Structures are given as structure tokens and as C-alpha cells.
Amino acid sequence: MASRGDQPVIPNVHIQAMPPWSPPPGPEPSDPESDSARPPRRMNLNESPYPPSPRAIEAMREACGTVNRYPDAHWRALTRALSARTGVPDARIVVGNGSDELIASATRVTLTPGDEVIAPAPSFGSFAKGTAIQGAKLVSVPVRGDGACDPEAMLAAVTDRTRLMFLATPNNPTGGMLAAREIQDVARHLPDTVLLVLDEAYHEFAMHAGGEDPLPVMRERAGPWAIFRSFSKAYGLAGVRVGYLLCGSEAVAGGFQVARNAFTVNAIAQAGALAALEDEAHMRDIVAKMAAERDRLADGLRGLGLVPMPSVGNFVSTATSRPAGEIIAGLRERGILISGIPAPGYENHIRLTVGLPEDTDAALAALAGLLE
Numbered sequence: 001m002a003s004r005g006d007q008p009v010i011p012n013v014h015i016q017a018m019p020p021w022s023p024p025p026g027p028e029p030s031d032p033e034s035d036s037a038r039p040p041r042r043m044n045l046n047e048s049p050y051p052p053s054p055r056a057i058e059a060m061r062e063a064c065g066t067v068n069r070y071p072d073a074h075w076r077a078l079t080r081a082l083s084a085r086t087g088v089p090d091a092r093i094v095v096g097n098g099s100d101e102l103i104a105s106a107t108r109v110t111l112t113p114g115d116e117v118i119a120p121a122p123s124f125g126s127f128a129k130g131t132a133i134q135g136a137k138l139v140s141v142p143v144r145g146d147g148a149c150d151p152e153a154m155l156a157a158v159t160d161r162t163r164l165m166f167l168a169t170p171n172n173p174t175g176g177m178l179a180a181r182e183i184q185d186v187a188r189h190l191p192d193t194v195l196l197v198l199d200e201a202y203h204e205f206a207m208h209a210g211g212e213d214p215l216p217v218m219r220e221r222a223g224p225w226a227i228f229r230s231f232s233k234a235y236g237l238a239g240v241r242v243g244y245l246l247c248g249s250e251a252v253a254g255g256f257q258v259a260r261n262a263f264t265v266n267a268i269a270q271a272g273a274l275a276a277l278e279d280e281a282h283m284r285d286i287v288a289k290m291a292a293e294r295d296r297l298a299d300g301l302r303g304l305g306l307v308p309m310p311s312v313g314n315f316v317s318t319a320t321s322r323p324a325g326e327i328i329a330g331l332r333e334r335g336i337l338i339s340g341i342p343a344p345g346y347e348n349h350i351r352l353t354v355g356l357p358e359d360t361d362a363a364l365a366a367l368a369g370l371l372e
């Protein structure tokens with residue numbers, strides 16, 4: 001990292017040690033002079049291709065009229081609604097600017113340099129990033145063959161330096177989910193000195209696939225825990241950034257409260273999330289559409305001779321016969337954005353987010369050409 005004489009520009013040694021970072025690439029801003037009218041097909045960020053509930057859009061429009069005021073710093077209407085939905089008391093619910101922000105907070109509230117964090121590999125990149133910023137050590141535990149976290153191996157990796165464990169179900173990018181009894185095993189056996197984070201960004205997809213709600217078994221845990229959920233996926237609100245925590249105790253919620261900024265979720269986002277939550281029928285409808293399209297995409301990949309991982313999320317990952325970078329670049333040239341899996345051993349894997357039916361058709365046709 002650059003320095004001025006002996007003085008590093010960025011004095012934090014943990015940040016200095018990290019490789020350069022930038023957010024995932026999105027489409028280039030559209031060029032008004034260009035004749036290519038079609039924006040790229042966004043199959044790279046696990047977004048919903050469907051807009052949110054019309055009720056959420058209306059609520060957000062209405063909220064625009066009062067943005068001269070700060071938002072409710074306690075997100076009261078939203079936590080009340082989430083409490084009614086989950087049975088977790090309001091005082092144990094913390095809302096954030098996307099669950100990504102809350103993942104960063106989880107590392108801030110638990111870790112000091114030299115501590116250890118256990119996370120599945122491959123998984124969501126923010127687990128590793130937050131860990132590195134705190135100067136802690138990431139202990140990566142490979143996922144099982146079914147693409148789910150490996151609870152037994154993760155428990156076996158615990159040492160007396162472990163302070164945080166990330167379990168993700170369904171896991172992104174491998175798509176596998178855990179049974180409630182497997183989560184229960186971790187909840188029971190993980191030492192009380194470790195915060196157990198259950199990342200359920202794709203919770204509604206797991207429920208649609210017949211999964212069991214893990215909340216009852218998490219409640220059996222005596223030690224600290226928090227479930228992380230998101231409005232970005234099933235509720236189609238990725239652009240306004242709302243995620244939330246269901247915490248095992250007020251003490252855990254209190255740690256996250258101390259770590260947060262005062263007005264972390266804007267008023268438009270709070271209004272949209274509340275209205276989206278109240279339109280459960282819309283959410284279920286778009287989850288059902290995305291799940292059906294995911295299965296059609298996986299079938300199409302099998303038709304190309306690939307072996308996609310069995311995913312219950314809104315994405316499908318697969319190994320290919322070519323380096324992922326070549327496939328990603330080839331699809332980008334054809335106006336289709338997908339992602340790779342930046343983890344050792346996955347250099348020839350790609351991940352496709354479920355889009356509209358025409359996106360599936362376009363991606364399969366382009367892949368057929370690239371894999372010939």
C-alpha cells in the first residue's frame with residue numbers, strides 16, 4: 001500500500017494488509033448516443049428480476065414527501081411488524097442498511113486481532129472481508145457435496161480463539177440448505193463464547209423449497225446467536241438496502257446497537273420494507289416464479305452436459321469445461337452478466353442468478369455457443 005515517507009497513507013495495519021477491493025461489477029452506465037437499446041441481462045447479483053410489491057412502491061413514493069426529516073432511528077414500525085411475524089420481541093430486532101452492513105457489524109462487535117472466525121467455503125465474500133478488517137483469522141471449512149455448510153466439520157474447527165461462526169443456509173454460491181436438526185446440533189454444541197450467526201438471506205426460498213424455519217432450534221441455544229435476513233431477495237428491494245437481525249437476547253442486540261450509526265436505514269427504505277412485509281402474497285408469488293425458473297435453468301444447464309449444484313436459492317452454480325473468466329467475458333460480450341466463484345478450487349465454476357424466462361433462454365443459448 002502507498003506511503004508518504006515512513007508514514008503509511010492508511011495507518012490501520014489490517015487494512016494495509018488487505019488486497020485492493022471494489023464492489024461487484026455492474027453494467028456500465030447506459031450511453032444515450034448508443035443504438036444498442038437493450039440493457040444487459042443482470043444474472044450476476046442474486047437480485048429479483050421482478051419489482052417489489054406495488055404497495056411497497058406506493059409507500060416509498062409517499063415517503064419521498066417527508067425526506068426533509070430524519071428517519072425513525074429505531075425503525076419502530078418495521079420492528080413491530082417483524083416481531084409480530086416472528087415472535088421475537090422488538091427489543092431483540094436490529095435493522096440495517098442491507099444484511100451486508102450487519103455482517104460487517106457482526107465482525108466489529110465480536111472480534112479483536114488474532115481471534116478466529118469459522119465460515120463455510122465458498123460463501124458470501126463479506127464474511128472474509130469483515131474478518132480481515134478486524135485483524136482476525138478466517139478459518140474456512142469446505143461445504144459438503146450437497147452444497148450446504150458442513151456443521152460437523154465447522155464444530156470440529158472451533159478453538160479457544162473462536163469468537164464468531166457464520167452458518168449460511170441456503171449457502172451462496174453453492175445453494176445447499178441445512179436441516180433444522182443440523183442447525184440445532186451447532187446451536188447446542190457451539191461454546192457460549194462464540195456468536196452463532198445464521199445467515200438466511202434466502203430464507204423465503206428455503207421455506208418455499210420445504211425447509212423448516214430454523215428459529216425454534218436457534219432459540220434453544222444458551223449462548224449468543226443472531227439470524228440475519230434480507231429484503232433484497234424475495235421482497236425485491238435490493239436497491240433500497242434493508243436487512244434485519246433476530247437476536248437471541250437483548251444483550252446481543254445491544255452489541256449491534258452500540259456498533260451502528262444512528263440513522264442507518266433511510267426513510268424510503270423503511271417504508272418500502274414495511275409495506276412489502278404486509279404484502280406476503282406478492283412475495284410468495286415472485287418466490288414461486290423464481291424457484292420455477294431456477295429449476296428450468298438447472299435443467300437447461302444439464303441439457304448442455306453440465307452438472308449444476310442443487311440450489312434452493314435464486315441462483316444456480318456449476319462447473320464448466322473452461323476457466324470461469326472466459327465464460328463470464330463471453331457472456332458479457334453477448335449482453336449477459338453472470339459471476340464466478342472467487343475461491344480456490346472453483347476457478348472453472350460460474351454462478352447464474354435466476355432472471356426472467358427470456359434471460360434463461362438467452363443465457364443457455366450463449367453458453368451452448370461458448371461450451372461447444
Ligand SMILES: Cc1ncc(COP(=O)(O)O)c(C=O)c1O
Nearest residue numbers: 098099100124172201230232243
Ligand atoms: C448469503 C448472503 N448474505 C448476505 C447478503 C447480503 O444481502 P443484502 O445486503 O442485500 O441484504 C447476500 C447477498 O447476495 C448473500 O448472498
